[in-house]
Amino acid sequence: MYEDLRNSLESIFEERLFYKIEDRISYGYDGSFGQHTPDFVVQVKSAEEVQTVVKLANKFNVPITPRGASTSLSGGPLPVEKGILMDFSQWDHYLEIFPDDLLIKASPGVITSDIHKLADQYNLMYPPDPSSSSICTIGGNLAENAGGPRGVKYGVTKDYVLGLEIVTASGEIINTGGNTVKNVTGYDLTKLIIGSEGTLAIITEATLRLIPKPLATKTAMILFDDLYTAGKSISAILTSGVRPSKMEILDNNSLNRVEDYAHLNLPREAAAILLVEVDGHPSILDKELITIKEALTKIGVDKIEIAESAEEEEKLWQVRKLVSPAIVKSGYTKISEDITLPLSKIPDMFEKIDKIKKEYDLNIVVFGHAGDGNLHPTINTNMRDQGEVGRVEDAVEEIFNYAIALGGTLSGEHGIGTMKRAFMTNEMGESGVLFQKAIKQALDPKNLLNPSKIFPIAGEKRLVLRND
């Protein structure tokens, strides 16, 4: 069987088929944990090729795992059940803008920042901007419903996808949605497929919506003496009548990591900083920052620094971008969490994490997209210290359960993958998981598309950090 499948794949893909162990191993990881070696790797470049592979997978009953640039932090592109790894990274040649329709169409391997650049040339904007945008593919963004800092005003990937071309588990090519923002013709398959992590269908093309690019931006840095007040300031700003375009928080620990790493003369003593960007017509931005300042004064916050030049603004955003590299630099393993909370509950979560940090004796850094409640508590750990790894797993479980208890969710933008599948039932209950499973079963009855993702695995009760 293995030989037959190899021959069939080779006849189509030739040098775009990989089956040597050294090639296969290099396709077995992502930005999370675990190493899983696929049986075959194929580099697809058309919907028809995807269709052919899916039909072979059906014939030989082997699973398919789609993979973009593999920057995922949740295990989405890991070929856990082996089979065929479908590499989309080489399929990046279709990228077309329709400026009068405010649309872009793209093949799945296009790098996200290339979409940003193309839109920008026409004074248009594609708002979703995950941290990895200069290296990740739009296909991966679609599969995981990627977010980024503009979520507070502009939403996430899903909010900018009008239509998809997909290959179903049985190998049919179909189109979902279309070219219009308003579309109520049948079920919203587009938004069902986006964020389904490659488990319901394989995306082969996307129609993305653009918006007019804001004329200008302005950024302020707000300093806090305690994390609780920093948390409270988020609702205060968002109910002031201004809609910030970005609103990012860094706790004292994150701030000091960045300062150690990049020496930017940051306020090391601040309990937290909030970076707030407003965008729109240049004549309005100062007024909006004054409105924000007034709202903060009411809750006793008065340390606000406004970037007065493009360079100063750039420097502030540099701080945010350096958080992850600075943490990685420390040499230990970085475990990035992704809980998301109702805005008023952010202060409670900060208090909880502070407690957990002490109780479990862990190095936890908190930063994230404060404006949409999406926090990234990030733990630095020595994976060789089995005792510490156990404490990390306990701590993460406690953070997850507290997020759920506060009315929040396990994952705001990284996805469930393998990393959080053990906690799905905690959030949505047994019936909720079964309802989702019914959809998976209906659309992929042979469980060929990215198996072992999202849904709980019998017996697995906690975070999967080790490679089994």
Place this chain on the structure above:
Amino acid sequence: MYEDLRNSLESIFEERLFYKIEDRISYGYDGSFGQHTPDFVVQVKSAEEVQTVVKLANKFNVPITPRGASTSLSGGPLPVEKGILMDFSQWDHYLEIFPDDLLIKASPGVITSDIHKLADQYNLMYPPDPSSSSICTIGGNLAENAGGPRGVKYGVTKDYVLGLEIVTASGEIINTGGNTVKNVTGYDLTKLIIGSEGTLAIITEATLRLIPKPLATKTAMILFDDLYTAGKSISAILTSGVRPSKMEILDNNSLNRVEDYAHLNLPREAAAILLVEVDGHPSILDKELITIKEALTKIGVDKIEIAESAEEEEKLWQVRKLVSPAIVKSGYTKISEDITLPLSKIPDMFEKIDKIKKEYDLNIVVFGHAGDGNLHPTINTNMRDQGEVGRVEDAVEEIFNYAIALGGTLSGEHGIGTMKRAFMTNEMGESGVLFQKAIKQALDPKNLLNPSKIFPIAGEKRLVLRND
């Protein structure tokens, strides 16, 4: 069986169960066509009551049709297969705002405009605003994914729903989504259920997202000498760097109907008018209208009138609101279509409709939400004139097929229901329809929830205007 079901329902609902013919008949219509008399009507007021009815429906194998205020223009709340009509209009007592979280939670019978009013008290806004908002229920808006004029900037109902409580076809109460904008925990059931027209689950509560209310609005009326240029101006405005909050078009025919009806001193000779609203900080709105003016000058459009007072602004929007009443006033039957197009294709559609109008000798009025491509070609017809009804059916079919050929869709905000089910395959192909049916089959295997909606019925090939 009938007696047993009646007794079971009566023991729960008492005076909220209706089974006399005169009561049942009055629940058999909506804003579209056809009269279908249910066997029973129950007025539900809790998720547990819905659950009990669903379990009885399973036991007795009878269908359930949910109904809000029945303003639907596509047949959603018509009890086509009889059975139990579930009236949500009396379940309007839960409406709670969480201003610090920018959320509202509501029971399905709450009137949409009550949500607007509550948000407004906190300087917040719930943007979706269907024309019927003062009489329709939020449950109906969710089932049909209602739109309205703010779609161009703010999107539709779906974009403001973070979570739902639903009762499944087997009678389980589950929660989908949550309280946060970012949420990638499992499949997006929330957006799958919204717009599914009551065919996949029954909605019993919604968590709605609010945004800061814009501080001010300003409106301009643009007059055109020909429809083609009016169509072209839409892309010109939307690529000028300004994001209008509303952008509505009325053709000469609509304009004259309103003038006949309300005597507002409108420019009867204009081929079309465009009403454009910008919103945001008051100091910026004039500048934005100037930017729009400049963009229009470039394509030879120069007749722009700016409302200089709140009264003038109110009067312009009155014009738009009076289109439907003015058409209804003519005494004939009003057939409202709802095609939606890529923006650059609007001029083509205007030309096509003009041709169809002449070819089929019909009275067609065109107006709609130009900024998101959502047009409402509306036909006035004498339903007793069989020849004319036949021509209407032919004309509508031609409009649908042309919309699809242009990359548009059958329905932007009214839904498919019974009215457009015959055309589903034209838009999404056989495989697309089967993919959707697989979801319906998986989540409602006994086909109890609002049967005979959305999906094509064997042998039915065109618009259903007559009551068979």
